[in-house]
Each structure stands twice: as structure tokens, then as C-alpha cells.
Amino acid sequence: MAFLGDYHTHTTFSRRGAKKHAIGSVLDNAFAAKKAGLTELAITDHGFCHYYGIDGDKAFDKLKIACMQAEALTGVKIYAGLENNLDPRSGKNKALPALMECTPETIAKLEIVQGGYHAMVGTPTIFRNMLFWARNVIFKFLPGRKKLIARNTEAYKRAIDEYPIDFIGHLNRGILADAVEVAKYAHSKGVYIELNGRHKSLTKKQIKKMAAAGVQFICNSDAHNPKDVGTMPIAVKLIKQCGIPYSQIANWDRLPDFRSQNFISARRQKNGEVVDG
């Protein structure tokens, strides 16, 4: 009985110029995954709009090649992805894309799609984003929070509707949304809710309600260092404390069924490309 995959890990592609935000290379993470007994791994470096985000589409192309090479060398199946950033303003402003980095060109390149809110994002500016974050923290205790929660919940739902998101990373971390409502909606669309190995973003009460509603979870390390790949102490603790049945953990003793894969094969079929399998 074990986790078979880790679908949220970072490499030195998460950086700002010469300043690296994570320690290992794609190959380092792949070898770490193999050592941890995993059969699948995803590299989901920070999206373009993050302060330490991967440096544009060209850098992502390099990441994808590194993933293919590491897969050939280690035998671990590797998905090339991004930690795509949710734009909370999109809950109110329908003209804004719900996921910032997901232009059709970028989406077309992703092999796994992670979506979620993140601090340290420079859209519209890092300062404005920090103000938003502060507002969420302060509003937790104010009557006006209902409006903010409704708007943020809507932003998550829009992202699920408009993009082939496979899982939502650290739901509610630094943002106020109705996490249970988002999780139920995600479940109805075949989207997993992450139990993050390094950050606790959901309360036990919320997790228990989600589990009772049949929500499917996925546990990921969010490793920024190869030594953490495949390790998810906080998620393991929450599974036990909340009594989540292991049948509701998508990467426990089985491999997840990512909905973006259907999206990708449908697109390839539409384009007249040969679809295997």
C-alpha cells in the first residue's frame, strides 16, 4: 500500500533570473521519484505570472524535453505541467481569463493541468496581489466576507469549466472561497482536490465534509527539493485524522485518471492526428 505518483513538484525552472526558487533539476526529481518507488511524476513549475515563474513558453519547451529525457533514463512516467495561477478577479470580471497562463498555445503543450490560487503572482502587480491576499486574511473576520467568498468560489468554478484542470492545488491557501462547494463542483466534473504534502490549507471540518460527499483527493509533495519528492507528511496526517477512505485517494495504490488526457486526445482527433490507445 503506497502512493504511486506525485503530481506537484518544482525544479530549477522555477526561478527569477539567476535566483533559483527550487533546488533540483527535472532529472534529480525523476531519480528521487524512482527511489521513492513512484511510477509517475509531474513537474509543475510555477506559472509564468508567478514571481519565480518559469521564463515563458520557450523555457517550458525546454522543461518538456528534460521530462522526456528523464523519463527515458529512469523509466518513471513524467508529465510536464505548470502550476497555473487562478485570477481571483475573474469571479467578478468575466472578461478576464480564470487561469492566467492558459492561452490556447500554452494549454496545448501541457501534459497535466494544475490550477489554483497562489500568492506572489504579478498580475496585475505583485503589490496588488499582496493587497488581495491581505484583504482575504483580514476579511476572514469581517461581515463583508460573504461577497468575497462568493466571488472567489465563482473564480474556481469558472476555471474548472473553462480549462481542462486535473486537480486544484492547495485549495483555499491565501484565498477565501467556499472550499466544500468548490470541491463538490470539482468532483462533479472529474477534478481532484489536492491534499498538499507541505501546506495545510483546508480545515479538518471541510475535509470531512468533502470526503462524505465522495470527493476524490490527490496527494502531492509540492517538493521544492528532490529529497521531498514522494513525501507528503501533512496529507498523510490529514487522511488519518479525517478518516478519508483510501478509495478516495486517487494516487494511493492506483494511478489517477486525469481528465486533461481526454481533452488532449479529443483535440488530436479533431486535428486529424493519429490517436494511439
Ligand SMILES: [Zn+2]
Ligand atoms: Zn514555490
Ligand SMILES: [Zn+2]
Ligand atoms: Zn507548488
